[in-house]
Amino acid sequence: MARTQAERRADTRDRLLQAAAARFAADGIDGASIDAIADDADRTSGSVYAHFGSKEGLLLALLDSWKNDVAVAATAEMATAPTMPGRLAALWRNFADPPNDGAHWVQLEHELWLYATRHADARDQLADRYRDIRRTVRDEMGQWRASGDITPPVADDVLGALLVALLIGLEMQHRLDPDAIDERVALAGLAALLGVTEPTEVMT
Amino acid sequence: MARTQAERRADTRDRLLQAAAARFAADGIDGASIDAIADDADRTSGSVYAHFGSKEGLLLALLDSWKNDVAVAATAEMATAPTMPGRLAALWRNFADPPNDGAHWVQLEHELWLYATRHADARDQLADRYRDIRRTVRDEMGQWRASGDITPPVADDVLGALLVALLIGLEMQHRLDPDAIDERVALAGLAALLGVTEPTEVMT
């Protein structure tokens, strides 16, 4: 094999992290065994310990590497919709019924949150991430406001937190009861927070 | 002891359920051991199995018996505040920094939610609970609207879901970063959803 050691190592690391993400999401952080994760990555538990030292080490590394590409993708897709309700609908759909492997993303977020609840270091990292997300959302909304697309009834500096909160909370309820929390509910909430005066009926 | 068997049994059952709630909240459902729970209840693991058959049985029984008294208490306390922002502040505080053992209530909710995510029967039960909560909130808000205290920009039938979502989502962020998500943010969000036109400054 013409692979350098560094490449080999990096590849294994990536595989392990990806497998860890999938397993943690599927079985829970506690429910996922190191062996299962290593298997998924076509490696063995020994390599996990060579790389991360412990299960907690693996989790912290994951937390560190874990950029929610899905959030980025969602924003991108959102921009393509012409009308404002269309954009909001796209946003919600990416959250509620994510395409492809996006589903495990949301689940993992919750696992990490609950873990962070009990571990100060993880909490700090997650807190940073959420700060970033709020800031991104706030900036984006600031532009929309400036361009007159939305007229939120709240100050920009709280808008990020509120939108994130609403989406998370709606998604949680949606998971328990998809029929009760549908797109209509989500759009109403987003529109209220953003000051979108529901111009016409939403076209699906 | 002049205790009937039924009383003895009921007492033990209560103790076990209460201990289970505390332990599940503190250590996580997976992290809490049956022995630890039994110890907390001044019983032994044997009695847990006599009562509930399995750990899952214990959890389902807990889910069944678990009425969030805190939610009720919060509503009651809320009603005492004279001004609308005062009421909303009380609501938020009961969520964000619950008095007494209320803290473990919120944590347990999250544990249960995550568990329900992976177990259909638990999911159905939790879904029912959340439906109830939404209905309660909706009814309460309907009255407020009727009496002119609030003028929500959304229909009554979605208001429950939106308020619950906002509170859950804000609380989650608050847990990670209490300074970033403070009362000001929460009040702004609640006011926006409820159409409260922030009459004056909030008096603390």
Added chain:
DNA sequence: GGCTTTATATAGCCTCCGCTATATTTCTCT
């Protein structure tokens, strides 16, 4: 091509924990 270093695999120890089988205590009923 050999020697060293790095990366991954193998095997197994040890603790924890869910659970069961059985003993013991507490109430019930006559």
Added chain:
DNA sequence: AGAGAAATATAGCGGAGGCTATATAAAGCC
């Protein structure tokens, strides 16, 4: 009071899983 039933306690099995010690394989280096 004493036999039977119900409730709780005791002891320990068995498996899972985190982790370590060590062996093998792959790359670097001269």
